[in-house]
Amino acid sequence: DSGVTQTPKHLITATGQRVTLRCSPRSGDLSVYWYQQSLDQGLQFLIQYYNGEERAKGNILERFSAQQFPDLHSELNLSSLELGDSALYFCASSVGSGGASTDTQYFGPGTRLTVL
Amino acid sequence: AQKVTQAQTEISVVEKEDVTLDCVYETRDTTYYLFWYKQPPSGELVFLIRRNSFDEQNEISGRYSWNFQKSTSSFNFTITASQVVDSAVYFCALGESQGGSEKLVFGKGMKLTVNP
Numbered sequence: 001d002s003g004v005t006q007t008p009k010h011l012i013t014a015t016g017q018r019v020t021l022r023c024s025p026r027s028g029d030l031s032v033y034w035y036q037q038s039l040d041q042g043l044q045f046l047i048q049y050y051n052g053e054e055r056a057k058g059n060i061l062e063r064f065s066a067q068q069f070p071d072l073h074s075e076l077n078l079s080s081l082e083l084g085d086s087a088l089y090f091c092a093s094s095v096g097s098g099g100a101s102t103d104t105q106y107f108g109p110g111t112r113l114t115v116l
Numbered sequence: 117a118q119k120v121t122q123a124q125t126e127i128s129v130v131e132k133e134d135v136t137l138d139c140v141y142e143t144r145d146t147t148y149y150l151f152w153y154k155q156p157p158s159g160e161l162v163f164l165i166r167r168n169s170f171d172e173q174n175e176i177s178g179r180y181s182w183n184f185q186k187s188t189s190s191f192n193f194t195i196t197a198s199q200v201v202d203s204a205v206y207f208c209a210l211g212e213s214q215g216g217s218e219k220l221v222f223g224k225g226m227k228l229t230v231n232p
Contacts, residue, residue: 002160031218043207043222056217090161094218101168102149102211102218107161 003027004108006091012114018079021111025072025093031055032074033094033105034066038087049074050096081115088112118143120210122223129198130231137193137226139208145169149211150184150191151220156204167191198230 003026013019025032034046036059045058049068060066063081068074078085088110094103119142129135141150152164165175167184175182179196195202205227209220 002163033219035220042224043209045219045221048217048219056219058219088159092161096218101147102220104151104163104166105218105220106163107153109160112159 002106002108004091004093004106006089006108006111008111009109010112010114012116013081014116015081015083017081017115018077019081019113021076021078021089021091021113023074023076023091023093023108025074025091026106029093029095029106030072031094031096031103031105032068032072033092034060034074034076035090035092035107036087037090037110038084043090046076078113083115086113086115118210118212118221120208120221120223122206122208122226124226125224126227126229128229128231131199132197133230134194134196135198135228137195137206137208137228139191139193139223141189141191141208141210143189143210143212145212147212151209151211152182152191152193153207153209153222154204155207155225161207164193195228198228200230200232203228203230 005024030051033048046060048056066076090110091108092105094105121140148169150167154162183192205225207225208223
């Protein structure tokens with residue numbers, strides 16, 4: 001158990017819908033990351049938050065957004081869902097060094113999103 | 117640009133065989149970090165090791181060992197006396213700390229099947 005929790009574990013929805021994925025980092029971790037794992041793209045970095053502020057963006061679609069709350073949990077919002085958004089979405093957390101180094105990222109169990 | 121290449125996509129061995137998973141990386145940074153993660157059939161990503169670019173010492177942890185060679189930009193992972201429980205997809209990842217981002221760039225993964 002990494003200490004990172006994600007809910008829900010599974011999500012099935014229809015095209016055009018909007019969903020919210022939730023992540024709670026390990027106790028004491030300030031950085032939260034979101035990754036998408038799909039068969040064709042592999043594991044891709046989406047976005048990072050550090051202590052409530054957006055730190056870096058990767059290959060995140062404009063239909064996707066995220067935020068980190070004062071209690072450090074994070075939510076990833078996916079809207080206008082398409083079939084191609086079906087994937088495993090991971091949240092990870094790390095202590096966060098403010099960019100001075102790359103700390104170990106511990107991953108949650110993932111949310112499997114299926115868009116029908 | 118950062119890139120991680122895991123040339124082998126799938127390996128199948130018989131229990132007790134040794135197996136080496138290759139990882140080659142590309143980066144222009146002098147300071148970077150390398151990681152290995154394991155993804156068992158249950159789907160979670162499990163952290164195995166983190167290495168920084170200044171530490172080229174090989175590391176051994178039980179049946180696992182890692183060989184880091186900066187000269188060939190490789191960070192290979194060997195499992196000695198493999199067991200069925202080692203069956204998983206293994207990912208090599210590269211992290212940089214430029215611009216405050218601590219994102220990881222993953223290889224495509226290598227699926228290891230250990231047969232009894």
